[in-house]
Amino acid sequence: MSAALFETLLRLGDNTLVLGHRVSEWCGKAPVLEEDIALANTALDLIGQTQMWLSYAAEVEGAGRSADDLAMLRDVWDFRNILMVERPNLDFGHTMMRQFLFDAYHRALLSGLAGSGDPRVAEIAAKAVKEATYHLDRSAETVIALGDGTEVSHAKMQTALDLLWPYTGEMFHSDEADAEMVAAGVIPDPEGLRPAWMDTVTATMAEATLTLPDSNFAHKGGRTGKQHTEHLGHMLTQMQWLQRAYPDATW
Amino acid sequence: MVRPDVQTIWGWLDEVPDPEIPVISVVDLGIIRDVAWDGDTLEVAITPTYSGCPATSIINLDVETALRDRGLDNVRLKQQLSPPWTTDWLSAKGAAKLENYGIAPPSPAGGPSKCPRCGSGDVERVSQFGSTPCKAHWRCLSCLEPFDYFKCI
Ligand SMILES: [Zn+2]
Numbered sequence A: 001m002s003a004a005l006f007e008t009l010l011r012l013g014d015n016t017l018v019l020g021h022r023v024s025e026w027c028g029k030a031p032v033l034e035e036d037i038a039l040a041n042t043a044l045d046l047i048g049q050t051q052m053w054l055s056y057a058a059e060v061e062g063a064g065r066s067a068d069d070l071a072m073l074r075d076v077w078d079f080r081n082i083l084m085v086e087r088p089n090l091d092f093g094h095t096m097m098r099q100f101l102f103d104a105y106h107r108a109l110l111s112g113l114a115g116s117g118d119p120r121v122a123e124i125a126a127k128a129v130k131e132a133t134y135h136l137d138r139s140a141e142t143v144i145a146l147g148d149g150t151e152v153s154h155a156k157m158q159t160a161l162d163l164l165w166p167y168t169g170e171m172f173h174s175d176e177a178d179a180e181m182v183a184a185g186v187i188p189d190p191e192g193l194r195p196a197w198m199d200t201v202t203a204t205m206a207e208a209t210l211t212l213p214d215s216n217f218a219h220k221g222g223r224t225g226k227q228h229t230e231h232l233g234h235m236l237t238q239m240q241w242l243q244r245a246y247p248d249a250t251w
Numbered sequence B: 001m002v003r004p005d006v007q008t009i010w011g012w013l014d015e016v017p018d019p020e021i022p023v024i025s026v027v028d029l030g031i032i033r034d035v036a037w038d039g040d041t042l043e044v045a046i047t048p049t050y051s052g053c054p055a056t057s058i059i060n061l062d063v064e065t066a067l068r069d070r071g072l073d074n075v076r077l078k079q080q081l082s083p084p085w086t087t088d089w090l091s092a093k094g095a096a097k098l099e100n101y102g103i104a105p106p107s108p109a110g111g112p113s114k115c116p117r118c119g120s121g122d123v124e125r126v127s128q129f130g131s132t133p134c135k136a137h138w139r140c141l142s143c144l145e146p147f148d149y150f151k152c153i
Helices: A003-024 A033-061 A067-073 A092-113 A119-147 A151-167 A176-183 A190-207 A230-239 A241-245 B006-013 B056-069 B092-101
Strands: B032-038 B041-046 B075-079 B123-127 B135-140 B146-150
Touching: A003 A033, A003 A067, A003 A092, A003 A176, A003 A230, A033 A067, A033 A092, A033 A119, A033 B123, A067 A241, A092 A119, A092 A151, A092 A190, A119 A151, A119 A190, A230 A241, B006 B032, B006 B056, B041 B056, B056 B075
Parallel strands: B041 B075
Antiparallel strands: B032 B041, B123 B135, B135 B146
């Protein structure tokens, strides 16, 4: 198996899995019915994308594990998602700001991956980018409405942006596995995605009357698995509970 | 066993309703990408609408059941991701049935041209998401009824 390809597929699938689970935590308790449905549908898309990435990861690994095994039976240190997506939801504004910052990145990344030299990666990305595009439409619209809204909503969105900003740098960070995959034509260079992302973010924040923090500090350690936040472990106790308590349960 | 020809099988599949919008068939929806004989095995290629569409496994089950009911025992379903599904593949017959049923069919303009109930063009979007991943929630400002719009993707 290609260790770098396996690592890459875990990074893609773990981002969508962890964010998908976080977003699904809103099901049944979002501020209004329309938002509840929208969040649940977004979570479904992300979990569906996870199924495709982790199925391919499992095949590449060739160790007899399935996508379900990878999702439900790995522990914190084996997850390769960025730290931003494992953060707790906090309030609705924070959830939508995180979604927007991720969606803008996700669309740029998937657009690049749709031209991947690995045909399987290319077809999954071509499918997923259509969904990422309308996720971005919606999260950008919501960030603008709340940022350029009332005094209270504006203040909450600025707080959310300030809190999340140091978690955005990790999206563009790369290591040897990325370098190997970039050289093989499988993925676009992570740093090369930053300008398109920054354009989207700058334009949206201007419309939302929010101020971009003036700092390049970046929390890292999620996509390498070196140091996740304590939040991921707590999340996994919920997400993996059934398979841990009743191994191989089916219904 | 006599192998029914592929056209006949397409006709049978056109009688399998979409589980979430039963007025249209899985063929109308454009998700059946290929039907072909491989020796004695019938292979049917199906593409998902949305990655996370929860109806996907039900659709597979319904297709397989329908073919078994017609006496086909060797059926292989395969998932085909590429090219990704688009609402352009919705049949004209399907679009007409949707509108009749009260769901505005996809329109290249990005929104419904008229209310599927009263025909008024005075409509507004309530939410980009509706009762299923493939639909958005709109309302008519003339008859005041809410309605689903089958969104373009
Ligand atoms: Zn009307």
